[in-house]
Amino acid sequence: MCMGNSGNAALRAARQGLGYRSQAALADALTEVARTIGLRIEVAARTVRRWESESPPWPHPEHAAALEALFKRPVVELGFIPPWPNDAEGQALRGQSGATGPRKLSQYRRVAGGTELPASVAKNYAAITVAHRGMYWSLPANQLQRSVADHARMGADLLPQIDVRAAVSLAKAVSESALLAGRLEFFDLQQPEAAQRSFVLALQAAHEAADALLGCVVLAHMAFIPAFSGEAKRAEEARERVRAARAFARRANGNHELTAWIDAVEAEVETRFGNTRQALSLIHHAEQSYALHDPQQSPSPEWLDWFTPIRLAGFKANTLISAGDGRQALDTLRRVLDELPAESVKQRSVYLADAAAACVLEKLPEQACGYLEDALDAIGEYWYATTLDRIKAVRQGLRKWDSLPEVRALDERLYDWHTTVNSISG
Structure with a gap:
């Protein structure tokens, strides 16, 4: 495909071939077709103009889905x-000529020299991906993130070179690795921009593997970014991600556990935007779905290891706190903390902070400080930026009790060297 100074000739020719004389007409058509596949996006004429430029950016996942549907x-x-x-291969591909343009990524081969990698490379790569999955629960996030992110990028570079018979398995492992990198960047390290890039790579690799289940969970994770932004104007963006995740789940015949998790994600989104009644309804539906789940009959993928009934209860407690029901939230969290596996240190720290928030609602400041001290102990062992955010939010709620010795002691812990340095650098 030669674009030279004429811009993206392939897209322009395809547009004209379908009878769309202007970029605005194509934008309207893409917006309409997106609706038919369950996406609520608006494609602007200026977006199409960028796509038809000499250096068209890679489309956002929803835009790519609309383009392919049309x-x-x-x-x-x-x-x-x-x-x-990599850059060299990308430049070479941009210089290729041919009426059909570049082929699908799994069909690429090195443009200049090089040999095809054996299928064993995909198997070895996937083994490291599985190892990283297990390490998530025990290694410091900043160390693991570097390794996982590099692994994901390396896998993406390997995709054009791998034996075509192993391309799907490699793409699945790349998607899982990029998803884990995004989880680390977003939840553990509070790096939403880096997480977005990782999630996009995860979605692209899932598309390469034609794995709608992976696509579903990546899209649902992408909903957290606008939901946690604190910007009310991004509510529809978060909801659209959830709708897309549900469409992918239906396409993949996702089981009851996956349905329950998506309900929990949507409940978190609605909680963040103040719709606690709808969020509690979603939690109730998730509980019903989990009651129908039969892991023997319909097992979940091995990588879906971050969700269990007890973690659903944790979602519920957080929503109850937002709804102002401290008593029921505290009862729920006490059960969660009793039943949570010992290795779930990161989640335990979050639930301890939530229990403190419930105590504040019940006007139990001394108990709230006790839970926060335990949460600080936990993130002292395994740093988790999400927990620190919740601790600081609870501390704001304790301001009327600033004179209590327990609150003063809490501040000494909250602003010690370890916590302060991690919160600023992490």
């Missing part, structure tokens, strides 16, 4: 270059 072909055949080949 044109009935992969976006790589519309003049878009996937971001994962």
Whole structure:
């Protein structure tokens, strides 16, 4: 495909071939077709203009889905270059000529020299991905994130080189690795921009593998970013991600556990935007779904290891706190803390902070400080930025009790060297 000074000729030709004379007409058509596949997006004419430029950016996942639905072909055949080949290969691909444009990523081969990698590379790569999954629960986040993110990028670079028979298995492992990198960046390290990039790579690799289940969980994770932003104007963005996740789950015949998790994610989104009644209804539906789940009959993928009935109860407690029901939230969290596995240190720290928030609602400041001290102990062992956020939010709620010795002692812990340095650097 030669674009030269004429811009993205492949997309422009495809547009004109379908009878859309202007970029605005294509934008309207893409907005309409997105609705038919369950996406609520608005495509602007200026977006199409960027796509038809000399250096078209890789489309956002929802835009890519709309483009493929409208044109009935992969976006790589519309003049878009996937971001994962290295720069040299990307430049070479941009210089290729041919009416059909670049092929799908799994069909790429090195443009200049090089040999095809054996299928064993995919197997070995996936083994490291599985090891990283297990390490998430025990290694410091900043150390693990570097390794996982590098692993995901390396896998993306390997995709064009792998034996075609192993391309799907490698793409699945790349998607899982990028998803884990995004989880570390978002929940553990509070790096939403880095997490967004990782989630996009995870979604692209899931598409490469045609794995709708992985696509579903990546989209649902992407909903957390606008939901946690604190910006009310991003509510629809978060909800659209959840709708897309549900569409992918239906496409993949997701089981009851997956349905329950998506309900919990949507409940978190609605809680963040103040709709606690709807959130509690979603939690109730999730509990019903979990009651129907039969792991023997319909097992979940091995990588879905971050959700259990007890963690659903944790979601419920957080929503109850937002709804102002401290008593029921505290009862729920006491049960959660009793039943949570010992290795779930990160989640325990979050639930301890939530228990403190429930105590504040019940006007039990001394007990709240006790829970916060325990939460600080936990993040002293395994740093978790999400927990520190919740601790600080509870501390704001304790301001009327600033004179209590327990609150003063809490401040000494909250602003010690370890916590202060981690909160600023982490």
